[in-house]
Amino acid sequence: MSEKNREEKRSARERLQQERAADRTREKRRRTLVVSAAVVGVLGLVAVVGLVVANVGKDKADSAGGPVSAPSGLTGKDALAIPVGATDAPSTLTVWEDFRCPACAQFENGFRSTIQELEKAGELKVEYHLATIIDGNMGGTGSLRAANAAACAQDAGQFAPYHDVLYQNQPAETDDAFAKNSHLLDLAGKVDGLESAPGFRECVDGGKHDDWVNKSAEAFRTGGFSGTPTVLLNGESVFPKKGNENITPDSLKKWVREANKGKKAGSTTPSAPSSIPVESTPAGTPPA
Template identity: 70%
Template sequence: MSDKSDERKRAARDRLEQQRELDRARERRRRTLIVATAVVGVLALAAVVGLIAANAGKDDHDSQAGPVATPSGATGKDGLTLQVGADDAPSTLTVWEDFRCPVCAQFEDAFRDTIAELADSGQIKVDYHLATIIDGNLGGSGSLRAANAAACAQDAGEFAAYHDVLYRNQPAESDDSFADNSRLIELAGSVDGLDTPAFRNCVEDGTYDSWVEKSNTAFGEGGFQGTPTALLNGESIFPKKGDEEISVAHLKKWVAEANKGRKPATAGATPSP
């Protein structure tokens, strides 16, 4: 009888201990849930505060950024084109270049005179776009500084002349001497009437830096393979068009074919700023 009584007592104690353990487990879970909920609440609040701060900072930045200064006479989408030649030319040669790009200089040396001849005779207009890929690849700021200076020359109606001076005096690709504004101003002395206080201030102040950066972004978004990129009426012609390699003779032939049955421009001048 005593043995049975002892068993019942042990069983009761075991049940009581199991119940207590269940109660302790519930309490641990309750406390864990409370802490977790508090942490989630803090994180959520931090996220909201961070989002508000980020948006506030973005609004401040956007409001302070203001419109991008555009060179006088710039044309095309977002004013990113510096045009040489008449508006009513029957064909358009679009050229993307970087003033530090050695292949761009080779392209200019090979085709500068031919392109000028075609533009002056009203057969084409040339839409120049500026990029800064060498700065991105090799570091430095010569591409940006030279492009800004070229845009400053556009204000004075001397983009084409200064563009040619920059390529004729292009440093080695790894030499970032175009990053020196004084060098860019010195080269402006080769263009009659360009080295003025207005031009110097434009170069020193980086007036068109944001415009150049916007142009470089457009280059990247255009999916182009590199500089120079040359398109005749939207069709790539560098380094070849179809199966024909680019040459002076081929360039003239391609323009003549594109202009067949169309009259040359009535005015051979570059648009005035």
């Protein structure tokens, strides 16, 4: 065999070895990606794809600073919280969210049954605060329109089921479908009695609570929150984790029951909202 033939065979063997090594590297990388994807899938709900970060410069607020038409039955500072659950429950979950926010929908749809279980047991009440950061970040008015419609549902005593319907039917973040009052009214048909409730349609079409929603959005913007959803258990942040522990349905139950140890479960349900919304005034303004 000539020296030239031996050199060609040696080169061919080296190329084959290099190709096999490259194949092994690619296979190792593929397996790593598969394993990583599986881990992400398992932890997806815990991560909830991260917070939707607030674009604080673009939200619109009620600049007039005058009285706003607030929905009925509100609680908390400046009457900005919509309460759900027993009023005397020993623990409080405070939730700031935006109906267009995908991470909010993942939180609500993933934890709904757990939260409702704790509410029904009198262990937890929830105070919902509405924000409109996606309107500012993406453009459009769907956050505002949906929040106003939810406030109208609060007047009719149907906030909780309508709130759930909105998140169960949330459009893509870039699709401003909630900007159409007609669509919001169609979704109200999924809640027994809401669409035909006295004043509900007029409240939605007329944007009756827009100024109140803007006031709530302003409170979110100036409250030092980083994004939605913001979830606080008895004032302590628990989303996406509490301390070093990720939030899951089981961990949320554990945290609530730890906080409630030795305390009596609540049993007092909120009084039904009146059909005529109360008027709220800016903070610091004395009542007439």
